[in-house]
Amino acid sequence: MKKTGIFNSEISAIVASMGHMDKIAIVDMGFPIPENNKKIDLVVDKNIPTFNDVSKTVLKELYIEKIIIAEESSEEFIDLIKKICENIEYVSHEELKKLSKESKAIIRTGEIKPYYNAIFISGVIF
Template sequence: MKKTGILNQNISEVIASIGHYHKLVICDAGFPIPPHVKRIDLSLVPGLPAFMDVLRTVLIELCIEEVIIAEETEQQSPHRLEEMKSVLLGVNPSFVPHTEFKELSKSAIACIRSGEVTPYSNIILVSGVNY
């Protein structure tokens, strides 16, 4: 059994295999995950697990160099946007319309679905390198 880090086998496997510039989506319970993208569904009941808990946990292990967020987040869920920015460790997000965000998700390695029900609680993490 693993002693530290992410215990979820599917998430751990995706992070270990992700390459430079690959995309990983963390999304809310209502996000339309493209059928061909690996789906890691963590949702239990509305609100669990929380989007921010999943994001914080993934950021412990994943090196990121770019972040993409839907423009609508600022208007619909400004508090969520501020929470996301607070954990991004100096990476400034890019903003795209939600329709474009959904298109970009089609090229993701995986989508991790939280139980979050706060609108626009979605983020695309673009992997970097740690050297």
């Protein structure tokens, strides 16, 4: 049994397979997930788990160089993202949905705040 890190086997496998510039999306309950994307549904109930819970855990193992979020995002969400990464790209919510199709996986959280969706771009550790 693993001692630390990501215990969800699907998320752990995706993170381990990611290379430079690969994408993984972490989204709220209402985000439309394209049929052809790998969907990892973590929703237990409203706000369980939250976007913040999931992103903090994923980032224990994933090094990122950029995050893409919607221009429509709240200041609260933008502040949260700024604590994670300084390199933020802003796109329309419609564009974010299109870009999510390029993700290796989309992790659906129990988050119920609007526009709590982000695409994490993998970096390199050297």
